Amino acid sequence: xxxxxxxxxSAVDLNFLTEQVVLAHLPMAEASNISLSFExxxxxxAVRGEENQLARLITNLxxxxxxxxxxxxxxxxxxxxxxxxxxxxxxxxxxxxPEDMPHxxxxxxxxxxxxxxxxxxxxxGLAIVKEIVDLHDGSIEIKSKINQGSSxxxxxxxx
Numbered sequence: 001x002x003x004x005x006x007x008x009x010s011a012v013d014l015n016f017l018t019e020q021v022v023l024a025h026l027p028m029a030e031a032s033n034i035s036l037s038f039e040x041x042x043x044x045x046a047v048r049g050e051e052n053q054l055a056r057l058i059t060n061l062x063x064x065x066x067x068x069x070x071x072x073x074x075x076x077x078x079x080x081x082x083x084x085x086x087x088x089x090x091x092x093x094x095x096x097x098p099e100d101m102p103h104x105x106x107x108x109x110x111x112x113x114x115x116x117x118x119x120x121x122x123x124x125g126l127a128i129v130k131e132i133v134d135l136h137d138g139s140i141e142i143k144s145k146i147n148q149g150s151s152x153x154x155x156x157x158x159x
Contacts, residue, residue, distance in 0.1 A: 072149070139154075
């Protein structure tokens with residue numbers, strides 16, 4: 001992403017950006033009868049980022065969580081940890097098979113269980129998320145349990 005053109009980083013209000021993405025996904029959540037909520041961290045400092053890329057990262061995580069959650073909820077929140085902003089996207093979805101975990105960020109990779117469902121996708125969403133995280137000198141953690149859900153935490157340096 002940053003190889004072909006210079007990315008301009010600036011101070012980005014992660015709470016505002018996340019709220020906009022969550023609001024845009026409310027109709028999708030309501031149509032699927034899934035509770036979608038956002039809990040912003042009070043007084044979260046701005047992050048160092050490129051707004052469009054961060055919006056894409058949030059969009060990919062939220063839309064994935066909605067797509068892979070048949071019932072229950074998707075909860076999005078922000079927090080401050082170790083001088084970094086954290087974006088959490090937690091769902092009560094189908095979960096990720098442990099054998100798929102090492103491959104999640106590979107382009108076009110779709111897990112064995114996912115391929116057996118009617119859930120459509122290209123296998124690019126998390127690969128794009130990882131590229132954006134790397135572009136921002138951040139990191140991402142994933143925890144998941146089959147049939148219980150997944151939790152994604154993206155750490156982004158402050159401005």
